Amino acid sequence: MNKKVCDLILTKKTQLNHDNYLLELQSKEPLSAINPGQFVNVLIKDASSTFLRRPFSVHEVIYATNSIVILVKTVGEGTYKLVEAELGDKIDVVFPLGNGFSLPKKDEKILLIGGGVGIAPMMQMGRESKEARAEVHFLLGARSAKDQILIDEFKQHGSVHLTTNDGSMGVEGFVIHHPIFSKKEGFDRIYCCGPDPMMHAVAKKAKALSIDCEVSLENMMACGFGVCLCCVTKTNEGNKCVCTDGPVFNIKDLEWQI
Ligand SMILES: Cc1cc2nc3c(=O)[nH]c(=O)nc-3n(C[C@H](O)[C@H](O)[C@H](O)COP(=O)(O)OP(=O)(O)OC[C@H]3O[C@@H](n4cnc5c(N)ncnc54)[C@H](O)[C@@H]3O)c2cc1C
Numbered sequence: 001m002n003k004k005v006c007d008l009i010l011t012k013k014t015q016l017n018h019d020n021y022l023l024e025l026q027s028k029e030p031l032s033a034i035n036p037g038q039f040v041n042v043l044i045k046d047a048s049s050t051f052l053r054r055p056f057s058v059h060e061v062i063y064a065t066n067s068i069v070i071l072v073k074t075v076g077e078g079t080y081k082l083v084e085a086e087l088g089d090k091i092d093v094v095f096p097l098g099n100g101f102s103l104p105k106k107d108e109k110i111l112l113i114g115g116g117v118g119i120a121p122m123m124q125m126g127r128e129s130k131e132a133r134a135e136v137h138f139l140l141g142a143r144s145a146k147d148q149i150l151i152d153e154f155k156q157h158g159s160v161h162l163t164t165n166d167g168s169m170g171v172e173g174f175v176i177h178h179p180i181f182s183k184k185e186g187f188d189r190i191y192c193c194g195p196d197p198m199m200h201a202v203a204k205k206a207k208a209l210s211i212d213c214e215v216s217l218e219n220m221m222a223c224g225f226g227v228c229l230c231c232v233t234k235t236n237e238g239n240k241c242v243c244t245d246g247p248v249f250n251i252k253d254l255e256w257q258i
């Protein structure tokens with residue numbers, strides 16, 4: 001699908017916990033297909049320091065209402081301003097951007113790993129993977145129980161496994177400490193999005209277990225369409241832009257020391 005710049009209407013806003021919000025953005029025109037793992041670039045109006053658009057993964061696509069849902073974690077001026085928007089407000093969005101994950105094949109057993117707000121792209125990925133008849137498992141890592149969100153919603157699409165750094169919910173520790181990371185689980189593919197150290201650790205495990213693994217990188221971005229080169233990452237084929245060649249990369253193509 002060619003990317004569009006358009007005003008979407010905020011039709012639903014849900015505060016999930018102290019710093020996470022779901023925003024449902026409706027298009028007047030029918031949406032063409034959006035791949036799980038693609039992202040949108042949002043213009044933040046009336047903010048002093050946010051003239052650059054802010055990127056957010058597509059969390060869900062609701063084709064029946066022409067809506068895209070994004071999960072926003074408030075971390076700075078842009079995200080605080082965005083969640084202040086009111087129902088009916090117009091939000092200027094460029095979408096869909098980036099490549100997206102490769103969908104699994106029928107009967108493949110897959111593990112979708114999200115750390116922190118890295119869970120965002122995994123909802124649509126889980127939904128479409130289940131529709132493709134894959135066996136879907138989610139592994140969701142958070143700092144603490146209060147940061148674990150959307151568990152019931154993820155359960156609609158697969159089995160949910162949890163870790164928290166402080167052990168207040170699920171297995172204590174980081175996602176790679178979860179016992180699901182064992183050879184006997186026999187996953188065909190792993191998909192991961194989250195903080196860089198987490199993705200490196202997951203990539204290392206996947207490599208050791210010889211499991212195909214895709215990661216969605218969240219490098220800082222400026223232009224969002226391959227011009228400024230501020231988002232580049234090193235690959236076997238040289239530097240590539242995360243905004244246009246990614247954000248999803250297979251770990252075998254990245255120059256990671258794993
Ligand atoms: C492809 C992609 C997909 C993303 N998807 C989501 C999503 O689904 N939901 C979501 O809440 N966020 C997502 N992010 C991160 C989000 O874009 C940033 O949190 C947001 O731009 C911060 O804007 P701000 O003005 O609120 O904060 P700023 O004032 O710009 O920054 C506040 C703090 O956040 C840090 N920060 C800003 N951007 C990033 C980043 N990309 N990675 C790590 N730290 C950052 C800054 O270093 C600073 O410490 C994504 C980023 C990328 C590149």
Ligand code: FES
Nearest residue numbers: 222224226229243
């Ligand atoms: S953000 Fe400008 S090239 Fe990727």
